[in-house]
Amino acid sequence: MTAPVLEMRSIGKTFPGVKALSDVTLNVAPGEVHAICGENGAGKSTLMKVLSGVHPHGSYDGEILFQGAPCAFKDIGASEARGIVIIHQELALVPYLSIAENIFLGNEHARHGIISWNETLKHAAVLLKRVGLAEHPGTRVADIGVGKQQLVEIAKALAKEVKLLILDEPTAALNDGDSAQLLLLIKELKAQGITSIIISHKLNEIAEVADSVTILRDGRTIETLDVRDGATTEDRIIRGMVGRDLDHRFPERTPYEGDPEARPALEIRDWTVHHPIDQQRKVVDNVSIQVRRGEIVGIAGLMGAGRTELAMSVFGRSYGRDISGTVLKDGREIRTRTVPEAVAHGIAYVTEDRKQYGLNLIDTIGRNITLSALPKVARRGIVDEHEETRVAESYRRSMNIKAPTVFEQVGRLSGGNQQKVVLSKWIFAGPDVLLLDEPTRGIDVGAKYEIYTVIDRLAAQGKAVVFISSELPELLGMCDRVYTMAAGRLTGEIPRADATQEVLMRHMTRNTR
Template sequence: MAGPVLEMRSIVKTFPGVKALSDVTLTVRPGEVHAICGENGAGKSTLMKVLSGVHPHGSYEGEVLFEGETCRFKDIRASEQHGIVIIHQELALVPYLSIAENIFLGNEHAARGVISWNDTLKHASRLMRRVGLDDHPQTRVADIGVGKQQLVEIAKALAKEVKLLILDEPTAALNDEDSGKLIDLILELKNQGITSIIISHKLNEIERVADSVTILRDGRTIETLDVKAPETTEERIINGMVGRDLDHRFPERTPHQPEADAAPALEIRNWTVHHPIDQQRKVVDDVSLSVRRGEIVGIAGLMGAGRTELAMSVFGRTYGRYAQGTVLKDGKEIRTKTVPEAVAHGIAYVTEDRKHYGLNLMDTIGRNISLSALGKVAKRGVVDDHEERKVAEGFRKSMNIKAPTVFEPVGRLSGGNQQKVVLSKWIFAGPDVLILDEPTRGIDVGAKYEIYTVIDQLAAEGKAVVFISSELPELLGMCDRIYTMAAGRLTGEVPRSEATQEVLMRHMTKDKR
């Protein structure tokens, strides 16, 4: 049997105030798909950045061997020259360049400093066929979906004669169809002899695509398992990730019993919104729904159903062109034309895109938490730093945000901890209604449970919660009622007692036009 293609021995990586990796060992066999899983902050991405030269040799302790040779990569280009290519969760593509230009960016087909566009387009077409992309190579990356952009990244890796492909949460932003296509491609690359390392929180994906799985927890290697072995169960992987059994994936919840005479905390009537560019197209079409205090109401739908468009348009009309509809709070019509108006009426929106719209990644935990309600920590228009720090410290402890201090930049936190900061920010504003858009996307099972517990507690305190999610088990586990959407319209309303994945999917795939 051939020796390992990759060995990482006793890797230690320290950042100021935090030991991210502590004596981590990883062994990958040639031609396999090797999964790495663990909670957010377990050290998965940091380990791959050590391997790929993002964290250069000398900035960490330990030894990296690739194809039997000791490697001392000084930067990412050095690792790519050995055939190690990493595709980060945040795609490194230039949106206004073409697919072909992106594939060969920094690796151009050129002679005497002049790019040969004929060679570029010919080779780009060949690589695109290999990954299943049927677009024209001169199509702008901005004009294709996220699923296809992932394929462009893989074609870009193949152009560098990749031997070891590292994919960091490759399906986190993809729908089920695009995720399936990407998994199929990884398996096809395996058949072509390419070794892959995949970081994923989706245990069903790991079961389908991986040969081995290494579990990290708190910066340490817990164990490496053969995915196909009978003893490798989902429960064992979860236990390794979180260090405890999760007998229940969701907090135990007593279904909400609304008061007979109480008006809904939030009611939306006949809400219609047009696409911001194509004004003939309705992205939200005559939608009416309601949520009462103490209730968690879900919204389910496939990609393009209009869930996020509905949420953003209600919250300050931040998406699309408003056509008609009213918003009522506690039975009285309110104006939500702007975000400040919506916030003033006690409505908060936790966006699905926390990095772009939910947080200032360069600022601290403390500043991010206070942003939604600066007036609460200000005196005569000046922010009281002591009060801001005290508030942030309270949330750091109550939300279990893993950071040494509240002065830590949010950009350095793991995805799960960033999401806790977003939730803290809006909880601090003291809303009556929280609209949560994919609140656990890209977060491990342990952090998910903590966020579910926070959401459940908010409902118990009398908050009204609208919960948008692409994960049907999540909606079934958390919600009192679930609305379904398709093509911008409501297609069903299902009480908790009647909700199953099959029932929801049946409603999500029908169109009431």
Template sequence: MKTPTAGPPAAAVPVLEMRSIVKTFPGVKALSDVSLTVAQGEVHAICGENGAGKSTLMKVLSGVHPHGSYEGEIRFRGENCVFKDIRASEARGIVIIHQELALVPYLSIAENIFLGNEHATRGFISWNETLRHAAVLLDRVGLREHPQTRVADIGVGKQQLVEIAKALSKKVELLILDEPTAALNDEDSAKLLTLIKELKGQGISSIIISHKLGEITEVADSVTVLRDGRTVETLDVRSGSTTEDRIIRGMVGRDLDHRFPERTPYEGDPGAHPALEVRDWTVHHPIDQHRKVVDHVSVLARRGEIVGIAGLMGAGRTELAMSVFGRSYGRNISGTVLKDGKEIRTRTVSEAVRHKIAYVTEDRKQYGLNLIDTIGRNISLGALDKVSRRGIVDEHEETRVAESYRTSMNIKTPTVFEQVGRLSGGNQQKVVLGKWIFAGPDVLILDEPTRGIDVGAKYEIYSVIDRLAAQGKAVVLISSELPELLGMCDRIYTMAAGRLTGEVPRAQATQEVLMRHMTSDKR
């Protein structure tokens, strides 16, 4: 009697299948027949331009958009799932960490980890058990902080690790990370990516949404590309043939031959007075007034020039920009600001704006926009006097101005009466830029202007910046992305620990040179 031969091994059941997902908002189909499959122990990336539907898809998966509000099917470990809210998805082992971290700053790390999931008996919390378990989780994510440390007293990179520890406390099987490194420096980003790989080794699957394609090709096993709310393709990164350019082609539907617009390098009159000059600028920390966050820094920008400022987190770049712009940050500020060779006062934001200096903040949601108001209202806020008569806003003129910026800056929305909070990140950033361009500045300080937006929207914003310089504006560009500074700037200043450590002309600038200056202990 023959022994029966074994057949081929059964295919492993995917940890997740999302089949033909359709999600519609009033007047907009955000997702149209989107499908996604994630294998066990896989790091699966989702890429796409802003507004492609990435975050919406993850909100469907995590129960933020509950079952019944969308069409299609979700299967987790082979079982059909109908999540009515986020607690239902977490109970099944699916945990999402949003780009805006959901931590309470004035509670301790341990309290945040177990918030809503406390170690309690008959309504009484066991603090010994809470601290012991928190310490185990912090060790697992590699965070060397005491569990009783306040979240407000640790940096953003460490807060990301607290979020992951919180997810692990819920026995996570599928971890969703939405732009996890958007606000992190290179060192903290590298640590986080290493942790994602370690979790993969422990059998935890991950979905990562990111616009940083270099990180995607480093950490992901597969990439699903979305475009206009549809699944375009899924690429196998492990094959070695999936490059950044290949992902971009899927995202934008064409080859993007150049990441930056071609521009003629600055060739102005070096003898002319700079549009903006800051001399011997010193700023103290608003709480610890003995600590200098900007220490005797001198910089200048000429008309028609794009000047970069590079530095690691904590270098003092944003503190420099905000303190110059109406002393929006810091205490005991000293130094001199000159515009076109004449000393000016910028003690308040109104004074800075009157001198035609504008500042585009790195935090567009908190400081750059009124998210519950319309596109038109947000754009006019930079110069209300231009759309007002005798103190009353001319709504027709306001709408006409907003429409002109919607068209010229390619803000993707059918109407300027749309609420800004409903726009994608890239389109929100265009509104912020439009607001300050409408104000008619001579000097435009841009702080992380492309953070958290896709390559297509980045190119459009780079083109706007290039046009402003060509019109004779002086542009100061602060960025954590060295390729961005190298691709756009005529000169680049470097900062470390609040001090200026270098000034590098375009012809001599490389990532290695900039990083050497950025890590210098020069005093």
């Protein structure tokens, strides 16, 4: 039997008040694609940070062997010198530098302190060809999409003569086309002898590219499965992740049975939004939608369809220029020119980018939950900290936010728990209408189910919910109706009974010009 290229033995890692890893073991064979699965908070990213030196030797228990030799990495530079390169979920590229400059940042082609740009551009072109990216090496990273940026990160890793490539949620922010291209590249790298570790919540992708999968739960190794035998199904992986069979991916709910002629809680008429820079381009073009109390209405569309732009522009004109159209709440026209105006009218927006726009990552759970409605926990303009703690603690329990106290820093929480904090923040504001933009992005199946349950509960309470998602099964499992968009225009309105993935995709790809 071939000796493992990587062995992690009895790894333990503790943060203040939290045991993140306990006696974790991981063995990776040379040349394989090894997946790591687990619920949010299971310890996947922490384990990879231990391996890559982000958490330095001495800050954790256990030992690491790479290519048979013990490792004691003091930082990420030490692991990269051995050929172990990690690509984090949040890409570490400088947007205003060129692709070539990013690839060799900190690893420049230089003689006597002077960079050789000819050599840099020539070598960058070779690496870009290797990862299948046709962009010129001199192109600014800011001028290419997220999918291409992910390929630049891999080219950057190849420039460091990578032997073990670690990809943390590499397709979380990619559309289907970019995801497929990235998975194909991982297979090609495997053929070139590069070993990969991939962390992903997308079990269909694991089934496509992985040779083995190690499942973590509550900071411990549960089991390692051989995916190549064909017997390892998505349901089998889920059972290992959550510790039980997940009979249904979505909670049972009674579809909306209200009066179809009832006055909508939210109605958007003839809504048009222009791009903030290219003012000639319409990113939302004459869109009209409506949602009633107790109803969950989905919005489906491919990348660039205008879904997020629609939601953000309605919510206080947070995106776009030259916005026109009408917003009605319970049949009465309202103004939502600013975020405070939108909130005052009972509209909440849960952003797709919780880390940048949804949370203050360096503040506590309690402060984040009450931010959207501070007057509720204030007396004479001063926040009552006891009341704030009481409110936050009630949401921590009811939303099952996994943290020892509400004084825990939000940035230390897993993605699923961060999303629960975002939802708690807006539920505390007491909205009538919730605009949910990719509310389960980057979240494992167990946490997704919990969030679906919360959304169902809100609809049952009479809230009107707009549910934007790139995952068609999610829309089919949660929504009473689904609107489809393409190139900024509305292309269809499909009731639950008629909605299938094929029908939605047909409308999502309709030519609107």
